[in-house]
Amino acid sequence: MEKTMVKASVAVVATTAVVVSGVILYQKLNRKKEGDAKLARAEEMVEELERTCASPLERLRQLADAMEVEMHAGLASEGGSRLKMLLSYVDSLPTGDEEGLFYALDLGGTNFRVLRVQLGGKEKHILKQESKEVSIPPHIMIGSSGELFGFIASELAKFVAAEGEEFQVFDGRQRELGFTFSFPVRQSSITSGTLIKWTKGFSIEDAVGADVVAELTAAMDKQGLDMHVTALINDTVGTLAGGRYYDQDVTVAVILGTGTNAAYVEKANNIPKWHGLLPKSGEMVINMEWGNFKSSNLPITEFDRALDEESLNPGEQIYEKLISGMYLGDIVRRVLLKMAEEAELFGDTIPSKLRVPFILRSHDISSMHHDISPDLKVVATKLKENLGVINTSFETRKTVVQVCDIITRRAAQLAAAGIAGVLKKLGTDPSSVNHQRRVVAIDGGLFEHNKVFKNCLERTLSQLLGEEASRYVEVTLANDGSGVGAALIAASQSQYSRRGEL
Numbered sequence: 001m002e003k004t005m006v007k008a009s010v011a012v013v014a015t016t017a018v019v020v021s022g023v024i025l026y027q028k029l030n031r032k033k034e035g036d037a038k039l040a041r042a043e044e045m046v047e048e049l050e051r052t053c054a055s056p057l058e059r060l061r062q063l064a065d066a067m068e069v070e071m072h073a074g075l076a077s078e079g080g081s082r083l084k085m086l087l088s089y090v091d092s093l094p095t096g097d098e099e100g101l102f103y104a105l106d107l108g109g110t111n112f113r114v115l116r117v118q119l120g121g122k123e124k125h126i127l128k129q130e131s132k133e134v135s136i137p138p139h140i141m142i143g144s145s146g147e148l149f150g151f152i153a154s155e156l157a158k159f160v161a162a163e164g165e166e167f168q169v170f171d172g173r174q175r176e177l178g179f180t181f182s183f184p185v186r187q188s189s190i191t192s193g194t195l196i197k198w199t200k201g202f203s204i205e206d207a208v209g210a211d212v213v214a215e216l217t218a219a220m221d222k223q224g225l226d227m228h229v230t231a232l233i234n235d236t237v238g239t240l241a242g243g244r245y246y247d248q249d250v251t252v253a254v255i256l257g258t259g260t261n262a263a264y265v266e267k268a269n270n271i272p273k274w275h276g277l278l279p280k281s282g283e284m285v286i287n288m289e290w291g292n293f294k295s296s297n298l299p300i301t302e303f304d305r306a307l308d309e310e311s312l313n314p315g316e317q318i319y320e321k322l323i324s325g326m327y328l329g330d331i332v333r334r335v336l337l338k339m340a341e342e343a344e345l346f347g348d349t350i351p352s353k354l355r356v357p358f359i360l361r362s363h364d365i366s367s368m369h370h371d372i373s374p375d376l377k378v379v380a381t382k383l384k385e386n387l388g389v390i391n392t393s394f395e396t397r398k399t400v401v402q403v404c405d406i407i408t409r410r411a412a413q414l415a416a417a418g419i420a421g422v423l424k425k426l427g428t429d430p431s432s433v434n435h436q437r438r439v440v441a442i443d444g445g446l447f448e449h450n451k452v453f454k455n456c457l458e459r460t461l462s463q464l465l466g467e468e469a470s471r472y473v474e475v476t477l478a479n480d481g482s483g484v485g486a487a488l489i490a491a492s493q494s495q496y497s498r499r500g501e502l
Helices: 002-053 057-076 145-161 212-222 235-246 302-309 318-323 325-343 362-369 377-387 394-425 445-449 451-465 484-492
Strands: 099-107 111-120 126-135 175-181 185-189 192-195 227-233 250-256 260-267 283-287 438-443 473-477
Touching: 002 325, 002 394, 057 394, 057 451, 099 145, 099 484, 111 145, 111 484, 126 145, 126 484, 145 212, 175 212, 175 235, 175 484, 192 212, 212 227, 227 235, 227 484, 235 250, 235 260, 235 283, 235 438, 235 484, 250 394, 250 445, 260 318, 260 394, 302 318, 302 325, 318 325, 318 394, 325 362, 325 394, 325 445, 362 377, 362 394, 362 445, 362 451, 377 394, 394 438, 394 451, 438 445, 445 451, 451 473
Parallel strands: 099 175, 175 227, 250 438, 438 473
Antiparallel strands: 099 111, 111 126, 185 192, 250 260, 260 283
């Protein structure tokens, strides 16, 4: 009897073990199926993203054509285009022959820079340069115009007082300064511009509508600082000047960093909205403000639309939101968030940080899709540091890299289309090769530090121009247009040596 009961118990245990093993196997198979389904969904979402971001050459050519059309409209009349096509009133750019000491003031955020540059002419170029960065106290950013420009003039006076013997002003001359002012202004001459509105945390009511050059000049006079503001510019015009200083064939400048913009040299008689006397040079630098470009051919996704709707300026700066470093990281974040929700890209729990706008920056994106380690270790580190995601699979990391790559390449291709449009306006395109060498000077961290972006832009531009025309176009890196570029503009616009030619 006991033997029978033991046998029965063993049989039950054995049967139970088989059942449990079967359940475990079933669960494993089920999890595998679920995992495969989630992986398949993630792959499907990547394919969909690639499809909606696609920028074939024909579409890019249409965008280049649209850019050219908008340029013509913006030059014809104020408000005639989404591109402002602002007159910079810079009608002479550096030749490389400039000599002497020139200063620059770069005001574009919570800090400002003052610089001095000693120029040695054609053979020696920049002999020496010095700069100093100063933080603006928060109370001054919301105070009065007198307080702001008084503070700036005071710091500028200290900087001038520390001028070493290696910096020399020609006898009998005032020191001259180029003023980079990166806020919306309505410019009426090379040395005057009224502030339209403040951005970047400034709120100084009595400065709105005032001439910022006059305000700075008055503040310098109070400091007893004998200095003449030679030019009021923005950083893109400064980049054009910096490029032209070393290469006289530079005719276009582009900023591809946190934001984006372009400037170029236009023939004055091609500017219908220009009603003043034509400059002696017959040419004028145009500040395009191309970030506001928009076209039905732009490949806009649901993620771009959501970003735009939640931005401070919905419906504006659409081109900038697609191609500049400020936004690329957040587009990637939005894609990854949807993939986490629908395909459990990072597991059962959605990382809370993934819901935080701008938690991912362009330099994070660059680091991840430049990761060449066999196990994508850099990607794993970035996901852990930025999103608090740990123990990611290789497949997950590979998916993240794919997303970064799609968004970055789209940005580079669209930027190339914009440049192709500007060059077409200047007469360089496959259908009309004039064999004139043209150089595009590009400044900004996105172009300088992201090799995938840079290589894709250059390759796409060459394809858009065609083999023959691309032989006469070069793209070069330019640095510090807002600083050194402003000092070079001060030199080219000097009251002592105005040449009146570009």
